Amino acid sequence: MADDECDVGLPQKGLNLIIKEVIPDVRIANESRDLLNQCCVEFIKHLSVEAQRISAHDRRKTIYHEHVQKALENLGFPPDYNEAADSVLDECKKAAQIRLKRKNSRLEKCGIPEEQLYQIQQQLIEKARAEQADAQASQVAEFHQLLLRQQSESSTSTGGEQETAPGDLDEDYDVE
Numbered sequence: 001m002a003d004d005e006c007d008v009g010l011p012q013k014g015l016n017l018i019i020k021e022v023i024p025d026v027r028i029a030n031e032s033r034d035l036l037n038q039c040c041v042e043f044i045k046h047l048s049v050e051a052q053r054i055s056a057h058d059r060r061k062t063i064y065h066e067h068v069q070k071a072l073e074n075l076g077f078p079p080d081y082n083e084a085a086d087s088v089l090d091e092c093k094k095a096a097q098i099r100l101k102r103k104n105s106r107l108e109k110c111g112i113p114e115e116q117l118y119q120i121q122q123q124l125i126e127k128a129r130a131e132q133a134d135a136q137a138s139q140v141a142e143f144h145q146l147l148l149r150q151q152s153e154s155s156t157s158t159g160g161e162q163e164t165a166p167g168d169l170d171e172d173y174d175v176e
Helices: 012-022 030-057 065-074 079-110 114-157 166-172
Strands: none
Touching: 012 030, 030 065, 065 079
């Protein structure tokens, strides 16, 4: 692949695993690996454009599995490509179900009903907001005290007289 960081491709490790699975006893030069990676990218681009065209024809903004299957057919790929796509889709669905079961299982193992967990979460959020508001209020109070201290120090340093603002001088003198 080119040195450009914007280039896309399969992760090198994934590509190496695929190559080892298909031809385990053969070594492949790095240039050949790069070429295979570019071929994979071009295949995906070509298939995606055709699937997008089909989904647009169906007035859809999302490419679904059926669009990919139809694209494979339209591009002249043999039926075993569709069978492979179906098996990959089934594997993805199973993996998603397993992840969902694990998530739900962790929630069930907690022993606290979901509604109660939600209430606890809301209470913690309110507590954090109150603590943040208290911290901000104390910062404002500290800042106010600092200002008062600075004002009293400046008034004592001038002998108790109040300083006049530049605009106050205009009243004492005629300015044209």
